[in-house]
Amino acid sequence: GAGVSQSPSNKVTEKGKDVELRCDPISGHTALYWYRQRLGQGLEFLIYFQGNSAPDKSGLPSDRFSAERTGESVSTLTIQRTQQEDSAVYLCASSLMGAPGYTFGSGTRLTVV
Amino acid sequence: DAKTTQPPSMDCAEGRAANLPCNHSTISGNEYVYWYRQIHSQGPQYIIHGLKNNETNEMASLIITEDRKSSTLILPHATLRDTAVYYCIVLDAGGTSYGKLTFGQGTILTVHP
Numbered sequence: 308g309a310g311v312s313q314s315p316s317n318k319v320t321e322k323g324k325d326v327e328l329r330c331d332p333i334s335g336h337t338a339l340y341w342y343r344q345r346l347g348q349g350l351e352f353l354i355y356f357q358g359n360s361a362p363d364k365s366g367l368p369s370d371r372f373s374a375e376r377t378g379e380s381v382s383t384l385t386i387q388r389t390q391q392e393d394s395a396v397y398l399c400a401s402s403l404m405g406a407p408g409y410t411f412g413s414g415t416r417l418t419v420v
Numbered sequence: 421d422a423k424t425t426q427p428p429s430m431d432c433a434e435g436r437a438a439n440l441p442c443n444h445s446t447i448s449g450n451e452y453v454y455w456y457r458q459i460h461s462q463g464p465q466y467i468i469h470g471l472k473n474n475e476t477n478e479m480a481s482l483i484i485t486e487d488r489k490s491s492t493l494i495l496p497h498a499t500l501r502d503t504a505v506y507y508c509i510v511l512d513a514g515g516t517s518y519g520k521l522t523f524g525q526g527t528i529l530t531v532h533p
């Protein structure tokens with residue numbers, strides 16, 4: 308596609324439920340990143356994919372968070388047993404080797420009530 | 421990654437040049453300087469990057485001091501749509517965009533009519 312697409316754009320869930328957030332990167336982009344941005348805060352790195360493998364998952368805050376990527380394309384970020392502190396905008400970005408800069412999606416706004 | 425220091429906020433009159441400074445005194449020889457901005461409720465947008473030479477594109481100019489310890493992003497004719505948070509980031513990725521971005525607090529630029 309023309310840009311990085313994330314779905315859903317908004318998600319409200321009850322505390323304790325599991326959620327899945329989806330990212331469709333730009334076609335052909337081999338690198339994919341997930342970031343989190345809490346209200347009024349800066350961006351926090353979560354995980355980086357190169358192809359389908361994740362050489363850097365150092366930013367995942369707990370074992371409730373996991374992510375996978377298949378077909379060197381779509382990625383899903385799963386949060387199990389959601390907590391109120393998980394409320395944030397989750398941003399996905401992709402990049403192509405040799406091209407400057409990442410392209411970010413518009414994010415998924417997650418609200419845990 | 422080297423850390424950056426930016427003023428928390430700046431104002432600029434519409435039509436005037438906006439000059440956003442960034443200090444990165446511990447930058448190493450293979451680290452690039454990247455600039456992104458984030459307009460309210462959107463994902464970050466890549467602006468420009470450089471290693472040691474000044475760079476210009478359709479969005480902005482980047483001036484890097486000879487010792488590489490600081491840089492300035494210049495928006496030559498600021499418009500109201502340039503109101504955003506501007507992030508200066510150093511990245512050891514050989515300019516290929518691999519590697520995670522570490523976002524600081526950035527500079528909130530407000531462009532006034």
